[in-house]
Amino acid sequence: xxxxxxxxxxxxxxxxxxxxxxxxxxxxxxxxxxxxxxxxxxxxxxxxxxxxxxxxxxxxxxxxxxxxxxxxxxxxxxxxxxxxxxxxxxxxxxxxxxxxxxxxxxxxxxxxxxxxxxxxxxxxxxxxxxxxxxxxxxxxxxxxxxxxxxxxxxxxxxxxxxxxxxxxxxxxxxxxxxxxxxxxxxxxxxxxxxxxxxxxxxxxxxxxxxxxxxxxxxxxxxxxxxxxxxxxxxxxxxxxxxxxxxxxxxxxxxxxxxxxxxxxxxxxxxxxxxxxxxxxxxxxxxxxxxxxxxx
Amino acid sequence: xxxxxxxxxxxxxxxxxxxxxxxxxxxxxxxxxxxxxxxxxxxxxxxxxxxxxxxxxxxxxxxxxxxxxxxxxxxxxxxxxxxxxxxxxxxxxxxxxxxxxxxxxxxxxxxxxxxxxxxxxxxxxxxxxxxxxxxxxxxxxxxxxxxxxxxxxxxxxxxxxxxxxxxxxxxxxxxxxxxxxxxxxxxxxxxxxxxxxxxxxxxxxxxxxxxxxxxxxxxxx
Numbered sequence: 001x002x003x004x005x006x007x008x009x010x011x012x013x014x015x016x017x018x019x020x021x022x023x024x025x026x027x028x029x030x031x032x033x034x035x036x037x038x039x040x041x042x043x044x045x046x047x048x049x050x051x052x053x054x055x056x057x058x059x060x061x062x063x064x065x066x067x068x069x070x071x072x073x074x075x076x077x078x079x080x081x082x083x084x085x086x087x088x089x090x091x092x093x094x095x096x097x098x099x100x101x102x103x104x105x106x107x108x109x110x111x112x113x114x115x116x117x118x119x120x121x122x123x124x125x126x127x128x129x130x131x132x133x134x135x136x137x138x139x140x141x142x143x144x145x146x147x148x149x150x151x152x153x154x155x156x157x158x159x160x161x162x163x164x165x166x167x168x169x170x171x172x173x174x175x176x177x178x179x180x181x182x183x184x185x186x187x188x189x190x191x192x193x194x195x196x197x198x199x200x201x202x203x204x205x206x207x208x209x210x211x212x213x214x215x216x217x218x219x220x221x222x223x224x225x226x227x228x229x230x231x232x233x234x235x236x237x238x239x240x241x242x243x244x245x246x247x248x249x250x251x252x253x254x255x256x257x258x259x260x261x262x263x264x265x266x267x268x269x270x271x272x273x274x275x276x277x278x279x280x281x282x283x284x285x286x287x288x289x290x291x292x293x294x295x
Numbered sequence: 296x297x298x299x300x301x302x303x304x305x306x307x308x309x310x311x312x313x314x315x316x317x318x319x320x321x322x323x324x325x326x327x328x329x330x331x332x333x334x335x336x337x338x339x340x341x342x343x344x345x346x347x348x349x350x351x352x353x354x355x356x357x358x359x360x361x362x363x364x365x366x367x368x369x370x371x372x373x374x375x376x377x378x379x380x381x382x383x384x385x386x387x388x389x390x391x392x393x394x395x396x397x398x399x400x401x402x403x404x405x406x407x408x409x410x411x412x413x414x415x416x417x418x419x420x421x422x423x424x425x426x427x428x429x430x431x432x433x434x435x436x437x438x439x440x441x442x443x444x445x446x447x448x449x450x451x452x453x454x455x456x457x458x459x460x461x462x463x464x465x466x467x468x469x470x471x472x473x474x475x476x477x478x479x480x481x482x483x484x485x486x487x488x489x490x491x492x493x494x495x496x497x498x499x500x501x502x503x504x505x506x507x508x509x510x511x512x513x514x515x516x
Binding site for chain 1: 298299301302305306309310311361362363364366367368369370371373374451514515
């Protein structure tokens with residue numbers, strides 16, 4: 001299940017309009033999504049962000065242009081309906097099998113993800129009786145449970161409580177670390193700040209790559225002090241800064257969403273790293289200028 | 296595909312939106328079929344009444360899944376396959392409904408020709424009835440697929456179109472449903488059973504074409 005995308009998803013000269021005489025929602029879109037890439041899409045309301053995401057998820061076909069590549073895709077819609085005649089557990093088991101899991105694996109993954117998002121208590125409540133927030137947790141779990149190669153999130157954080165929002169950021173970090181691509185739209189500019197490999201802006205139906213990278217990402221950070229084995233490689237996780245404090249000992253700073261991924265990678269490396277300390281800081285001001293870890 | 300069909304079937308069964316078309320069919324049969332009537336006449340009626348019901352079941356399956364939930368499934372399987380799942384579950388439901396009705400009607404009817412003079416063996420009659428029912432289920436599914444999303448999206452246009460198309464499918468000469476039903480009814484006059492194989496093949500072809508068209512358009516509109 002952890003296989004990286006068989007092939008990257010590519011949009012070439014893609015345009016989309018609705019109806020035969022409708023105006024163009026998007027045109028001349030060129031975009032490549034490589035395995036493991038995290039992409040943020042911005043734009044004011046009604047500019048075609050959702051249309052772009054539906055094209056990427058291959059739910060919509062382009063009116064002109066080509067899309068190539070078929071990664072296993074999961075999609076979280078902007079507004080998830082609660083009018084489904086299932087319990088969250090039942091619905092997620094169905095969706096898990098639709099995504100290709102066996103029934104047992106799907107049922108297990110369903111419980112696991114509901115638990116991770118703090119909705120285990122509602123696993124057997126009819127979905128029509130769920131609150132908007134719990135319903136959104138089901139929407140997010142639906143997309144994550146089959147470990148997709150491409151995850152498309154259309155305002156997936158909206159409606160989630162604080163704990164679930166952080167959990168979703170961690171899930172995104174896990175997905176990209178496992179070689180999956182993630183594309184997201186979110187109205188909060190601090191969402192996964194500094195982490196995306198690329199940020200695009202939808203404007204007047206076209207896509208512009210934003211070059212002014214947020215070089216000073218705000219938001220909570222986790223600083224990990226770790227001692228590598230002789231000749232050990234620095235992990236490939238997006239590290240904000242890496243500073244060698246003593247020979248073989250590093251001070252690694254990552255966005256809080258990526259701390260688990262970093263620690264997992266350090267501890268499961270062969271030979272493993274030794275973690276000397278983990279601290280959480282809210283302002284990463286005392287760090288040297290951010291540098292993206294080359295992949 | 297199995298998982299998709301299971302999901303769509305669960306959605307249909309648990310939503311209870313299958314109930315109105317089922318009740319309509321029961322009413323149709325209650326009005327038109329009485330015990331002791333000639334078996335082939337009753338089976339012809341059973342098949343004909345299924346066509347609009349099958350079309351309605353397609354509408355139930357297509358509109359029953361909220362759009363956003365449909366998008367989640369479409370991302371996983373592709374929108375065409377997701378729609379195919381809906382249509383096949385609707386077809387399956389109407390085929391099962393028609394088959395059960397055929398068995399009941401065959402048991403209740405008089406195994407004889409229209410003038411009650413010639414004996415009509417119930418087993419071949421029931422088998423011919425099953426084929427006719429299947430032909431009508433297929434054609435009804437075709438009507439439903441062509442008169443709902445993604446081809447017609449506004450309910451105001453889709454429902455009249457569905458009713459009109461279902462009516463036409465029953466009366467227009469050359470329609471496989473009409474051929475299947477009239478084959479049973481004319482067979483009843485002479486007391487001979489002719490399995491409507493050709494109408495069934497025609498209905499299957501039309502249904503396949505309609506389903507393919509609807510599925511191909513899912514990502515285009």
